[in-house]
Amino acid sequence: MEWLSPYLGEHEEFVFDYLVVNDGSFDNTRKICRDNGYRFLDLPINTGLTSGFRAGMKYAYSHGYDYVIQFDADGQHDPQYLLPMAQSALAEQADIVIGSRFVNAKKKLTMRMIGSNFLAAMINVTAHQKIADPTSGMRLYGRKLIERFAKDDEYSPEPDTVAFAIRQGAKVVEVPVTMAERFGGTSYLSAAKSAMYMMRMGLSILFFQWVRKA
Amino acid sequence: MSLSLRLVLILGSALLLVYTFHKVKKAHVQITDTVFWIVVAVFLVLIAIFPQIVYFFSKLLQVQSPANLVFAFIIAILLVRSFLSSMRISQLSNRVNELSQEVALREKELRDQINRNQGK
Structure with missing residues (x-):
């Protein structure tokens, strides 16, 4: 939080706020947030990434925010990119801005990158746009998508929603960012789960796009 | 049979x-x-x-052993049932998620209100 705070408040044409979402976590998140008086949502049980994110989106929607940036609290995401992402959203009138690790940098050939390429290919086939970093968890969403997230439980902060949004006419742009190794917590995508994840995303992007309601 | x-x-x-x-x-x-x-x-x-019921249908569907028809039928019923259960679980988990989101949003509002009142 100390790390994030210099980037909050007024910066150029934006005012940055934050909201911590504690998705029923049993570590000290709740206590830390309470003791420091942070602005946070406290879900009573663990409901998963999508649901936790949607809670935040409902808050943003009812409080009239124009943009929301999905920002991991495990140290992976670097707050210095918040402003460039917001500026890009405004300048390009974009609905989604992806903080992308691979706009300029080349991908290494690891299992994770093969998965990333696979999803990028799926998105390219179905939505006709090349996304360099579909699995980036650092994304900005505009007002239109904030509303969709607040109202539709099928909107998840995942690559399939990006593909779906493009097909619905959303403008998606990418801004180069760098990411660190996480300093706390473990990815919810363990090795065994990532195969399932890829299959779910692949199916969702390829087939369920057409039956999803807009 | x-x-x-x-x-x-x-x-x-x-x-x-x-x-x-x-x-x-x-x-x-x-x-x-x-x-x-x-x-x-x-x-x-x-x-x-x-068992005449089964004999009749196994002849009709040209299943050699009537027992197989019984098994196939039970499997089919269970598959449908399991799909329906899976659907119900999805709906329930959606509702639980919505509820916890709602709880969190309301708890936040309440906390803000208390803080505002203390501030006065």
Whole structure:
């Protein structure tokens, strides 16, 4: 939080706020947030990434925010990119801005990158746009998508929603960012789960796009 | 269908019925949810007592062994049932998620209100 705070408040044409979402976590998140008086949502049980994110989106929607940036609290995401992402959203009138690790940098050939390429290919086939970093968890969403997230439980902060949004006419742009190794917590995508994840995303992007309601 | 298969069907159905009633009595399951199991049990007893039903349909569908038709039918029913259950679980988990989001949003509002009042 100390790390994030210099980037909050007024910066150029934006005012940055934050909201911590504690998705029923049993570590000290709740206590830390309470003791420091942070602005946070406290879900009573663990409901998963999508649901936790949607809670935040409902808050943003009812409080009239124009943009929301999905920002991991495990140290992976670097707050210095918040402003460039917001500026890009405004300048390009974009609905989604992806903080992308691979706009300029080349991908290494690891299992994770093969998965990333696979999803990028799926998105390219179905939505006709090349996304360099579909699995980036650092994304900005505009007002239109904030509303969709607040109202539709099928909107998840995942690559399939990006593909779906493009097909619905959303403008998606990418801004180069760098990411660190996480300093706390473990990815919810363990090795065994990532195969399932890829299959779910692949199916969702390829087939369920057409039956999803807009 | 052999006599032993028919006896197993009757015995199994009887056990299923007893177990279902037992669970309803202990309120482990809602009565509406037991309708399916009772119908299945009654149906199995029926074909055990009147195997002619199975013979008729296995001839019609050109299944060599009537017992196979019974198995295939049970598997089909269970698949449908399992899909319906999976659908129900999805709906329930959506509702639980919505509820916890709602709880979190309201708790936040309450906390903000208390803080504002203390501030005055």
